[in-house]
Amino acid sequence: MKTDEQPARGGPTLWRGFCILGLLALADLGAVLLFLWSPPFIHYTARQFQLFELWSFARILVWPGVILLLIPWARQAAGRGIALGAFLVVGAWYLTPFQGWASPSYDYSAWRNGMISHLTVGHPYETHMPDGTVLRPNYWYPPLLAQSLAVTQQTAEHMQPWLGRFGRVGGHTPRVLTFYAFQASQHTMLLVIFWMLYGFARRCRFDRATAAGLTLGLLTFNVPLYRMFAFHQVNLWMLAGMLGVLLWWDRRPWAAGAAMALGFHMKLYPAIMGLPLLLARRWRVIIWAGIVTLAMALLLMSRSGWVLWHEFLQAISNPMWGSFPRDNSIHGIAKNILKLFDATQYDRELTWAFQALLVAWMLSRIIRRERSWRRAAPPTDTDTDRPARLFMEQSMDTICLSFFVSPLVFEHHYILALPVILWTAATRWPQARGRILTGAALICLVPVYDVCPLAWNRIVGLFLLLAARPVQPPPLSPPDAPSLAAIFPND
Numbered sequence: 001m002k003t004d005e006q007p008a009r010g011g012p013t014l015w016r017g018f019c020i021l022g023l024l025a026l027a028d029l030g031a032v033l034l035f036l037w038s039p040p041f042i043h044y045t046a047r048q049f050q051l052f053e054l055w056s057f058a059r060i061l062v063w064p065g066v067i068l069l070l071i072p073w074a075r076q077a078a079g080r081g082i083a084l085g086a087f088l089v090v091g092a093w094y095l096t097p098f099q100g101w102a103s104p105s106y107d108y109s110a111w112r113n114g115m116i117s118h119l120t121v122g123h124p125y126e127t128h129m130p131d132g133t134v135l136r137p138n139y140w141y142p143p144l145l146a147q148s149l150a151v152t153q154q155t156a157e158h159m160q161p162w163l164g165r166f167g168r169v170g171g172h173t174p175r176v177l178t179f180y181a182f183q184a185s186q187h188t189m190l191l192v193i194f195w196m197l198y199g200f201a202r203r204c205r206f207d208r209a210t211a212a213g214l215t216l217g218l219l220t221f222n223v224p225l226y227r228m229f230a231f232h233q234v235n236l237w238m239l240a241g242m243l244g245v246l247l248w249w250d251r252r253p254w255a256a257g258a259a260m261a262l263g264f265h266m267k268l269y270p271a272i273m274g275l276p277l278l279l280a281r282r283w284r285v286i287i288w289a290g291i292v293t294l295a296m297a298l299l300l301m302s303r304s305g306w307v308l309w310h311e312f313l314q315a316i317s318n319p320m321w322g323s324f325p326r327d328n329s330i331h332g333i334a335k336n337i338l339k340l341f342d343a344t345q346y347d348r349e350l351t352w353a354f355q356a357l358l359v360a361w362m363l364s365r366i367i368r369r370e371r372s373w374r375r376a377a378p379p380t381d382t383d384t385d386r387p388a389r390l391f392m393e394q395s396m397d398t399i400c401l402s403f404f405v406s407p408l409v410f411e412h413h414y415i416l417a418l419p420v421i422l423w424t425a426a427t428r429w430p431q432a433r434g435r436i437l438t439g440a441a442l443i444c445l446v447p448v449y450d451v452c453p454l455a456w457n458r459i460v461g462l463f464l465l466l467a468a469r470p471v472q473p474p475p476l477s478p479p480d481a482p483s484l485a486a487i488f489p490n491d
Contacts, residue, residue: 027058036167056095079208114139114146120305204426228412241270257288325455432468439464
């Protein structure tokens with residue numbers, strides 16, 4: 001993690017990012033047209049997987065263009081070439097498993113039911129359609145995802161006459177293309193997350209090569225991420241919202257607030273980042289998050305008005321509660337403990353007791369850290385970034401707190417722990433390397449199974465990472481200590 005240079009200004013500029021997104025969009029469209037054209041030389045592929053195999057083929061074809069766009073950036077500083085190589089490996093690696101995730105999962109059927117409900121009655125939360133159809137599973141997340149799928153479906157329907165020029169289309173075509181666009185966006189978000197996670201690793205003061213290697217490893221050898229894609233979950237948007245706050249909280253408050261708001265509208269988790277922002281008195285980020293959240297809320301209710309948010313509040317007032325051993329939520333653990341004594345009727349009471357203890361413990365950590373850091377001796381020349389380090393420490397505890405208050409915590413939720421792993425390794429490696437390695441392995445590498453209590457490995461890994469970060473400030477011994485004086489080292 002030693003850094004003996006000041007990173008140069010620059011990085012993948014905005015226009016390069018937009019050009020890469022344009023190339024990927026062209027590849028996605030080209031795969032659809034080739035699928036509809038259906039020339040003889042692609043008939044050897046099974047029809048079920050053909051569209052996504054053509055999609056991976058088309059995305060690989062534009063990889064040279066992506067390389068050409070990023071080579072000038074990579075040549076600006078030593079180590080950036082390694083980051084570019086890691087980015088290409090992650091992007092190419094996941095194209096193959098995406099071919100196997102070509103059929104909608106149970107979770108995606110909930111997103112689709114929300115879309116159907118929105119198109120039929122004006123909001124995503126109705127389960128009984130006017131024609132007597134009952135939509136199960138029901139949709140109970142913020143409306144943005146369902147409404148985005150609805151817009152995609154309507155766009156595909158409007159494009160049908162044009163697409164018909166390239167091949168035969170049918171009534172199922174918009175449904176297939178909507179799922180296809182969803183999957184393509186998932187892979188694109190993975191590419192965005194790579195650069196955000198790499199940027200966060202650089203902010204933790206890992207050198208470029210180490211930051212690239214850690215990002216490559218955490219995104220490649222990651223059971224929660226793999227399972228998230230397999231179940232068509234959208235947790236990458238939550239991770240992006242949290243990383244946006246961690247990257248831009250003190251230099252680009254509008255970007256941090258916008259990222260937090262977008263993540264909140266996909267799932268509610270990023271809202272918890274308001275706690276460390278409040279403690280750090282970052283009012284501009286909070287204001288921007290409020291403005292963007294309100295603007296998006298008003299935009300989303302343009303069709304159904306306040307009924308939309310009334311129905312949403314009704315949906316989340318009775319959250320889903322899991323009972324699988326793999327559910328590492330406090331409720332899941334409490335219920336599976338009570339199963340041993342045939343006393344599951346007390347699961348809510350035990351859950352609330354456990355949650356109250358854990359929330360009290362986490363808040364006490366946060367309060368004690370705030371007091372001890374602020375009462376410490378004035379910053380020295382080697383400790384000028386104490387407020388930034390304090391914000392990061394409080395943010396890591398806040399992210400951990402989100403796991404304790406959620407009604408469901410399946411394995412795919414643990415991609416949110418990636419910043420905690422990186423920060424803990426950056427600041428506590430010499431003192432707690434065993435706990436850090438064990439915690440990261442329990443979260444990222446152990447497969448999923450329903451064997452109680454061994455299925456609780458991920459929350460055990462989270463506790464190990466918490467134990468590796470005591471409340472007291474970490475010792476600084478330059479040049480190995482992380483320095484956050486330069487926000488997001490312009491990589």
